[in-house]
Amino acid sequence: MKTAYLALVLNAHMPFVRRPEYPRFLEERWFFEAISETYLPLLRAFRSLESDAVPFHLTLSVSPTLAAMLSDKTLGERYMVYLDAQLRLAAAEEDRLRGDSAFEPLAGMYRALYSSDKEDFEGLYGRDILSALDFYYKKGRVELMTSSATHAFLPIFRDCREAVTSQVETAIIAHRKAFGKHPAGFWLPQLGWYPGVAEVLRSYNVQYTVVTTRGAMLGEPTPRCGSFAPVECPSGLVAFIRDAGATKAVWSESTGYPADPVYRDFYRDIGFDLPAEYLKAHLEDPGERIFTGFKYWSVTGRTQEKRPYDPAAAQARAARHAAHFLTERRASAAAAAALMDRPPLMVCPFDAELFGHWWFEGPAFLEALFRQAASAGEPGLTTLGDYLRDFPESQKSVPEFSSWGDGGFAEVWLDGSNDWIYRHVAKAVERMSELAERFPDESGLRERILDQAAREVLLAMCSDWALLMRAGKSASFARRQIEEPIANFGRIYDMLCSNTVSTEWLTRLEKRDNLFPSINYRMFRRKR
Amino acid sequence: MRTDKLDALSLEELYALADKTGLDLPPGLERPFVVEEILEVLEEDSEDRWEAQGEALHIDEKKYSGLRIGDFDEGPGRGDSLASRYNETMIRAIARDPSWAFAYWDVADADIELLRGDDGAAGLFLRIAEIGPPGERNDSQREYFDIPIADNDLQWYINLPRSGVRFRIDLCARRSGHGGKFRVLARSNEVESPRQSLAASAKSLDPGSYELLALSGAEDIPLDDPAEGNPLRILPTGSASPGNRAD
Numbered sequence: 001m002k003t004a005y006l007a008l009v010l011n012a013h014m015p016f017v018r019r020p021e022y023p024r025f026l027e028e029r030w031f032f033e034a035i036s037e038t039y040l041p042l043l044r045a046f047r048s049l050e051s052d053a054v055p056f057h058l059t060l061s062v063s064p065t066l067a068a069m070l071s072d073k074t075l076g077e078r079y080m081v082y083l084d085a086q087l088r089l090a091a092a093e094e095d096r097l098r099g100d101s102a103f104e105p106l107a108g109m110y111r112a113l114y115s116s117d118k119e120d121f122e123g124l125y126g127r128d129i130l131s132a133l134d135f136y137y138k139k140g141r142v143e144l145m146t147s148s149a150t151h152a153f154l155p156i157f158r159d160c161r162e163a164v165t166s167q168v169e170t171a172i173i174a175h176r177k178a179f180g181k182h183p184a185g186f187w188l189p190q191l192g193w194y195p196g197v198a199e200v201l202r203s204y205n206v207q208y209t210v211v212t213t214r215g216a217m218l219g220e221p222t223p224r225c226g227s228f229a230p231v232e233c234p235s236g237l238v239a240f241i242r243d244a245g246a247t248k249a250v251w252s253e254s255t256g257y258p259a260d261p262v263y264r265d266f267y268r269d270i271g272f273d274l275p276a277e278y279l280k281a282h283l284e285d286p287g288e289r290i291f292t293g294f295k296y297w298s299v300t301g302r303t304q305e306k307r308p309y310d311p312a313a314a315q316a317r318a319a320r321h322a323a324h325f326l327t328e329r330r331a332s333a334a335a336a337a338a339l340m341d342r343p344p345l346m347v348c349p350f351d352a353e354l355f356g357h358w359w360f361e362g363p364a365f366l367e368a369l370f371r372q373a374a375s376a377g378e379p380g381l382t383t384l385g386d387y388l389r390d391f392p393e394s395q396k397s398v399p400e401f402s403s404w405g406d407g408g409f410a411e412v413w414l415d416g417s418n419d420w421i422y423r424h425v426a427k428a429v430e431r432m433s434e435l436a437e438r439f440p441d442e443s444g445l446r447e448r449i450l451d452q453a454a455r456e457v458l459l460a461m462c463s464d465w466a467l468l469m470r471a472g473k474s475a476s477f478a479r480r481q482i483e484e485p486i487a488n489f490g491r492i493y494d495m496l497c498s499n500t501v502s503t504e505w506l507t508r509l510e511k512r513d514n515l516f517p518s519i520n521y522r523m524f525r526r527k528r
Numbered sequence: 529m530r531t532d533k534l535d536a537l538s539l540e541e542l543y544a545l546a547d548k549t550g551l552d553l554p555p556g557l558e559r560p561f562v563v564e565e566i567l568e569v570l571e572e573d574s575e576d577r578w579e580a581q582g583e584a585l586h587i588d589e590k591k592y593s594g595l596r597i598g599d600f601d602e603g604p605g606r607g608d609s610l611a612s613r614y615n616e617t618m619i620r621a622i623a624r625d626p627s628w629a630f631a632y633w634d635v636a637d638a639d640i641e642l643l644r645g646d647d648g649a650a651g652l653f654l655r656i657a658e659i660g661p662p663g664e665r666n667d668s669q670r671e672y673f674d675i676p677i678a679d680n681d682l683q684w685y686i687n688l689p690r691s692g693v694r695f696r697i698d699l700c701a702r703r704s705g706h707g708g709k710f711r712v713l714a715r716s717n718e719v720e721s722p723r724q725s726l727a728a729s730a731k732s733l734d735p736g737s738y739e740l741l742a743l744s745g746a747e748d749i750p751l752d753d754p755a756e757g758n759p760l761r762i763l764p765t766g767s768a769s770p771g772n773r774a775d
Contacts, residue, residue, distance in 0.1 A: 156622055159717040195662065195720070217746040218722070221729035224737045226744030244745035336743050339736040401623065401722040409625035409722060419683065422622065423632050427614055483610055490610075 002380030004333030005345045005387060006373065007240070008366070009210060011187050012039065012352035013063035013151055015464040015481070016515055020074050021508075026290065027477070031069055032082040033293060035129065036117045038356035038363070039070075043120065043132050045367040046141065056370035057381045060133070060352070061145040061187035064174040065462075067130060068515035071178065076127040083121070085283070086114040086293065092282045093270070093294060102308040106296045109311055134179050143383035145185035146175035149516065152461035153413045155194040155401055156422060162524050163429045163461065164197065168204050169523045170458060170516055177518055184385050185209065189463055190413070191242065191349070191404040198233035198398070208238040208384055210349050215402025216241040223397050228336045228344035230387075231397035239399050240384055243346040245332060249325060250350060250359075257321040258359035261299050262313045266358055268297040268306055295360075318361040322368035326376065333379055345387060346379065349404075417475070418466040424486045428457045429524070431493050436524040439496070446496075449506060450521035453492040455513050457524075459485040485513070534563045542566065613682060619654075619699040621716040626691035626724040632683035633699045635713060640679070643701050652677050653710075655698040656686060662694055662720045674700075692723035725749065 014034055019025035049056045062070075069075050090111035097104040125132045136142035148154060149170035157163035168186070175183045186206045188197070193211045201209060213227045216239065223231050227241040250256050257263075271279065271292040283292065297306035298314070329346055336344040355362025373381050382390075405412035414422070432453060442450055460482055468478035488509060495501050534542065542562045546553050551565055619633035631654065635643075657672040675686065688695070697716040703709050726749055733741075741749075 159620070159622075159719075213745055214749065217741060217744065217749055218724070218726065220727040222727050222733060222737075222741070224733065224740070226737070226740035226742075226746065228740060228744065241744075332743065336740055339740050401720070407625055410623070411625055414622060414624045414630055419630055419632075422630075423613075423620075423683075424610055426620060486610055 001390075002343055002378060003337060004330070004343050004379035005382045006246075006329055006379040007057075007059060007345060007347045007382050007384055007387060008369075009059040009061070009145075009187075009240075009347060009349040009384065010352040010355070011061045011063070011147065011349065012066055013061070013147065013189070014066045014069060014353075015151060015462050016065040016068065016459060016513070018069055018072060018075055018514070019512070021512060028075065028078060029082070029290070031075065032079050033291075034353050034357055035070075035079060035121070036083070036086070036114065036293070037360070038353050039129055040117050040120050041356045041363040042352070042366070043125075043129070044116065045363045045370075046136055048367060049370055050141075052371075054371050054374045055381075056141055056374070057143075057383045057386065058141070059143045059145060059185065059383045059385070061147050061185070062130070062133065062175075062178075063147045063151055063187075063189075064149045064171045065151065065515060067174060067178045070129045072514070073127075080118070080122065080127075083114055083118045087111065087118070089282045089292065089294065090114060096278075103296055106309055106311075107294070110294055130178050137179060137181070143185065143385045144175070144179055144181075144183065145187050145384075146171045146183040147187040148189050148461075149174065150458045150462040151189040151464055152458075153190050153192045153403070153410070153463035153466070154188060154197055155192045155403065155410055156413060157426075157429075157461070158194045158196055160426055160429050161200075161527055162433045163426070164200050165203075165527065166429075166432075166454070166458060166523050167461065168200055168206075170519060172204050172206075173518050173520075174516055184388075191215070191402070192410070192413075192463075193239070193399055193403070194401040195398050198235045198237040198239070202233075202235040202237045206237065208240060208388060210347060210384075211239045211241060211399045212402045212404050212408065213242050213244040214408050215399040216397070218400035218402070219397045220400075221395075221397055224395055225340055225342075225344070226336070228333075228340060228346070229342065229391075230345070230347075230394045231399065232394040233398050234396065238388060238394055239397075240345075240347045240387075242349050242404070243332075246325070246329060246346050246348045247350065249328065250348070250365075251354070257318075257325075257365065258354075258362070259299060260317055260321070261301055261307075262310065262317045263299050264295055264309050264314060264360040265297045265299045265306055266295070266360075268295055270294045270296070314361050315364050318364040319368040319372075322365050322372055325365075325369060326372055326379070329379055342391060343380075345382075345391075347384070412470050413463055413466045415470055417472070418469040421460075421466060421482050424482070425457075425460050428460055428486055428489045432457045432489070432521070432524040433526050435493065435496060436522050437526065440522060440525065445501060445503065447521070448510070449492055449496065449501060451519050452506060452510055452513070453489055453496075454519050454521040454524060455516055456485040456489040456492070456509075458516070459513060460489070488513075534566060617699075617714050619697055619714040619716045621695075621697050621719045623719045623721050624685070626722050627688055629686050629688055629695075629697075629719055629721065630683065631686060631697050631716065633714065634682060635679075635699070639713065651702050652679060652681075652713075653700050653702060654684070654686070655700050655712075656688075656695055657698065658690070658693050658695045659718065660694055661692060688721045691721045691725075694718055694720050 014031050017027040017031060019028065090107055093107035094104060094111065097107050121127060133142065133144065137144045148167040152167045154164050154167065172183060182205060184207045186201050186209050188209050191210060191212050193215050216223055216227060216231060219231065227243050230238045230240045232238050248256065253259065269291045271290050296309055298309045300306045333344045333346065355366060370381065402408055403410060435450060435453060439446060439450060465478040465481045469475045537545065539559055543553065546562060546566050553562060553565060613634045615636050616634055617636045617639045619631060621629050621631045623629050654675045654677055655672050658670045660670060677684065696718050698712045699714040700710045700712050703711060
């Protein structure tokens, strides 16, 4: 037995941004960038650890919308087109920077990155990243969790039971379809917890989730071990508690590791630095200035006078930061262990896309952390499921309503910029339940219509759009992502009420919003 | 919208609101000056909240680099605009944080006609009633306060007097000439405002547990709730809601 345990938990998520009706759709780049900069680099780190026989353990939530997009053939083809465009841009950049000792190697670095991505995605994984993750899942290295079907922030729907259960049920069915196993863990989007969600999750045989430090500490009764041990709700669901100190070291935009001057700067991108004419000749979609992914400068400091990026120095710094992170955790665990009757557990949940997309050196940090932890032996790295098997008993407590959003509750997803959403979504859920009650045994075309109606209701519950509205960025796009599924649902509702169906329109909609092929609209029937 | 709300209040109510927002206004000020002072404080409050936003949100946004705002071709669902209401008499409440809840409601046209005609209604109001702590079965009304609303209001943020309690909101119509009687048009779901201090059981924790709480980063969570807030501080939705920022 180790004297302390560390559980890294990553939440991999992208909202559903598939738009096959357009030749190119800019928001699909979010997904492609995440594949290129986060998911494939993480898999390369796993491979490297495996080949060196370094044991590593990680808990990874793959959101159902991300899983749907990762298994989509159209998006797979489009990702290949994206990679080819990135490789062409890399070649152009190498030509442009020929002879520049500081920058030509950086253009070469991007050529190598996108070449590796192409080779891995196409050659190694056969365009199937989910299977690659499943390999480590079955091997016991990575424990996969699921999350709400469309990343709904559940506390806002706590009085709409069918809204919550449909999110949970759809997610679990999608996870089983993708990975062939029932998920033991459930990632609550934005760590959005409320008393009562435990019973819902347990009713679907979910064993554990993660909550914020504050939510757990405000729980009843107060956890005796602070965040160093999970708590168990009366329903039997175990709530692991985020380690606030550990997450801040990585998460903080201003004082966390990613702010180090030697790391690659996220903002300085040739998409904004180079002349429009040059970009127009090389970008796939030259309509407007965008992040291209080609960034040549280091963070340097709070100045526009940036230093050229030095990959070797950045990699070395990532290893040093991993060592610092582990030293801090050992110190924290030692202080806690003296006060506990079991080894302290430190749970560090992060958004996966932090590693690689924003913090370019993030995957290197993680790999170094796994290597150093394995070498030192302490703290022991564990998954949440493995920890539960070793320590099945936990203090009984019910955490308080909480989230990891600003303010700690629902402020981000419920303010003047986005509160209009909930009237419409709640009404759609209510009407969907009404339809499921009225048509409990449909088949054929009517069943197709009802299933599509259920998909549209789920899509409208996505919390990412509320976040973007609150941020004031791309707010009209975000607004449209809510209005569209609500309007689509409304049209289906009217069709069913008037008994007229536009099959052409329905087929087009099914082809576009094609996630959750196994959806069953009857999950919206009122729970009795 | 916000100015409209303030304009609907009497000078006395405006002074009371100013007092609750921390303003110390000299007596006898002209109404426009009182309104202006209140607006300024509310605006500062909104800006402070925006400034105080943590970094997690900003990092989350980075996931969505390459954002654009553009027009789209007509496709499934595109170009449809949503109705602002569903013409039904209802009210729903959502807890936002220990201090604020969001409520939205509607009154069916037919009910409005009835109110205007037979009932002699003298205005709508919300009754926010505390119905006990979470988990308690007794849901009899304990304390309440009322907020007058205009006929065309459809939603408000409501400042809650206490955290860690259950409450519900009734959408009511006052009846003129009936001795202050009113009619409940709709009753909201039950809502719990989250605790913002440690549970009472924390007081019996041993010193070692307190140390573990501190090591967990919970040392800033108070053992007791702060003094009760003002039950009458209300903010209309839209421009004045906390944390709001124009697109």
